[in-house]
Amino acid sequence: MRAFTFERASSVEAAAKSVASNPDARFIAGGTNLLDLMKLEIETPTHLIDVNGLGLDKIEATTDGGLRIGALVRNTDLAAHETVRRDYGLLSRALVAGASGQLRNKATTSGNLLQRTRCPYFYDTNQPCNKRQPGSGCSALGGISRQLGVMGVSEACIATHPSDMAVAMRALDAVVETVKPDGTIRSVKIEDFHRLPGDTPHIETVLERGEFITAVSLPPPVGGRHIYRKVRDRASYAFALVSVGAIIQSDGKGRVAVGGVAHKPWRLEAADVELPKGAKAASGALLAGSRPTEQNKFKIDLVERTLGAVISEARG
Amino acid sequence: MTYASTVSMKVNGERRDLEVDNRTSLLDALREHLHLTGTKKGCDHGQCGACTVLVNGVRINSCLTLAVMHDGDEVTTIEGLGQPDNLHPMQAAFVKHDGFQCGYCTPGQICSSVAVLEEIKANLPSHVTVSLTERTRISEAEIRERMSGNICRCGAYSNIVEAIVEAAGTRA
Numbered sequence A: 001m002r003a004f005t006f007e008r009a010s011s012v013e014a015a016a017k018s019v020a021s022n023p024d025a026r027f028i029a030g031g032t033n034l035l036d037l038m039k040l041e042i043e044t045p046t047h048l049i050d051v052n053g054l055g056l057d058k059i060e061a062t063t064d065g066g067l068r069i070g071a072l073v074r075n076t077d078l079a080a081h082e083t084v085r086r087d088y089g090l091l092s093r094a095l096v097a098g099a100s101g102q103l104r105n106k107a108t109t110s111g112n113l114l115q116r117t118r119c120p121y122f123y124d125t126n127q128p129c130n131k132r133q134p135g136s137g138c139s140a141l142g143g144i145s146r147q148l149g150v151m152g153v154s155e156a157c158i159a160t161h162p163s164d165m166a167v168a169m170r171a172l173d174a175v176v177e178t179v180k181p182d183g184t185i186r187s188v189k190i191e192d193f194h195r196l197p198g199d200t201p202h203i204e205t206v207l208e209r210g211e212f213i214t215a216v217s218l219p220p221p222v223g224g225r226h227i228y229r230k231v232r233d234r235a236s237y238a239f240a241l242v243s244v245g246a247i248i249q250s251d252g253k254g255r256v257a258v259g260g261v262a263h264k265p266w267r268l269e270a271a272d273v274e275l276p277k278g279a280k281a282a283s284g285a286l287l288a289g290s291r292p293t294e295q296n297k298f299k300i301d302l303v304e305r306t307l308g309a310v311i312s313e314a315r316g
Numbered sequence B: 001m002t003y004a005s006t007v008s009m010k011v012n013g014e015r016r017d018l019e020v021d022n023r024t025s026l027l028d029a030l031r032e033h034l035h036l037t038g039t040k041k042g043c044d045h046g047q048c049g050a051c052t053v054l055v056n057g058v059r060i061n062s063c064l065t066l067a068v069m070h071d072g073d074e075v076t077t078i079e080g081l082g083q084p085d086n087l088h089p090m091q092a093a094f095v096k097h098d099g100f101q102c103g104y105c106t107p108g109q110i111c112s113s114v115a116v117l118e119e120i121k122a123n124l125p126s127h128v129t130v131s132l133t134e135r136t137r138i139s140e141a142e143i144r145e146r147m148s149g150n151i152c153r154c155g156a157y158s159n160i161v162e163a164i165v166e167a168a169g170t171r172a
């Protein structure tokens, strides 16, 4: 790990300014992704700003009947929150499907959204990777691509976003609240938050340099059955090959978001519309125009079957 | 600003003041600075659970957190849970049920399992919890799922589960 200086943020504004003024500075929240990558020197910040002491660890009802989740709320606490369990069960289910108890006790809402890909070549510093080293090439194309993306991929990168929580947030239409270094605040819809790789796979979100996430808010609850199904190589403590998060109403209508297929949680309105017709129709719409590799084309069938299981569970 | 910091933590009930390179993980601070070598380093990347300790009563992977981020915190390691002549009930249950072979993962397993019972008591949900709105109950399935962050290369899992069930005081 490279040496770095360390500071505890005194305010959101000071933290944002501090990162904006030093291109090699980073916020640190739970540290479970950043420190992992720093040990491998994939991330090499020269300055860390600890944002844990800013009081952003509260979950509050909003005036419109929704919920505002502080950026530093731990994954464990979010999954266990009474309102989340009752009204946004999909979010609890997605959270507890991720990582381990120990990791969820540290991992934060903002850090989870910003965790980086698990593409094996991103981690293998001996291999080219456009995300780790822009312009060096993509080893996954023509390499081991079983885990990687099938939707919205580019010639430069076929990585996926590994978060379970983000899939639920996409289905719930969450909004990411931020503060920029100049003090302006903005709200970014979760659908616009993560970017597709295009030819700049190293730029993963719409956040600007120093822009700080203060909270994620959820609109008022929509009812329905909340189901999260994750398919992986072992029954626990593994990233998803494919995951399906759905909210299904008693009339069969609903919404569905899928993880493990793209650089962002994947949801399309056209697929939601098809949902009452069943898994084949909905997953056909969701994965229209897919560009799988020989090794990951199984994901197309897997999404359909997993969605089928989710729909039967909702009916059952 | 410098590349080192001072931290003051309460470790196993005793106040410890440390001067650490900012890069020092909590795990290395415990092992290399405080010579509390009970806590083990398996992967150093959050993938095995050997480094599990309790911070303010909550289990975390000490390899994926910086010592400088724990100023003022209370840390409990396996040495603080119990000693050879004064075993914690979970330690005694692991001995009784042979919840290990080589023992390398064991301190992490024990710290984790002590916290797991607290987490179930506090009604935190897990991936196998049937209903999110009813009380979570202790069961073998709950214990297995909640312990999945602790890998055992020797595969002592079934005895580990038996030990935890016994320590929970429940026949699940």
Ligand SMILES: Cc1cc2nc3c(=O)[nH]c(=O)nc-3n(C[C@H](O)[C@H](O)[C@H](O)COP(=O)(O)OP(=O)(O)OC[C@H]3O[C@@H](n4cnc5c(N)ncnc54)[C@H](O)[C@@H]3O)c2cc1C
Pocket (backbone or CB within 6 Å): A026, A027, A028, A029, A030, A031, A032, A033, A034, A035, A036, A051, A071, A097, A098, A099, A100, A103, A106, A107, A108, A109, A110, A111, A112, A113, A114, A115, A162, A163, A164, A165, A211, A212, A213, A214, A237, A238, A239, A240, B045, B046, B047
């Ligand atoms: C072994 C292992 C298994 C895992 N399995 C899963 C899994 O199955 N599913 C899953 O979803 N995840 C999994 N994870 C990933 C885990 O969920 C993430 O590491 C965690 O959510 C990151 O949160 P953090 O608070 O620790 O982030 P940090 O590491 O602190 O930060 C991550 C990034 O976010 C930035 N950041 C943090 N907070 C803010 C903010 N408020 N504003 C702006 N930037 C910010 C940081 O600068 C950093 O770049 C796993 C991790 C490990 C190590």
Ligand code: SF4
Pocket (backbone or CB within 6 Å): A117, A119, A120, A121, A122, A128, A129, A130, A131, A132, A137, A138, A139, A140, A141, A148, A156, A157, A158, A159, A201
């Ligand atoms: S898929 Fe993306 S992250 Fe993986 S090697 Fe290619 S560029 Fe790197």
Ligand code: FES
Pocket (backbone or CB within 6 Å): B040, B041, B042, B043, B044, B045, B046, B047, B048, B049, B050, B051, B052, B061, B062, B063, B064
């Ligand atoms: S050493 Fe920390 S999880 Fe493996």
Ligand code: FES
Pocket (backbone or CB within 6 Å): B099, B100, B101, B102, B103, B104, B105, B106, B151, B152, B153, B154, B155, B156
């Ligand atoms: S007892 Fe050997 S690794 Fe678990």
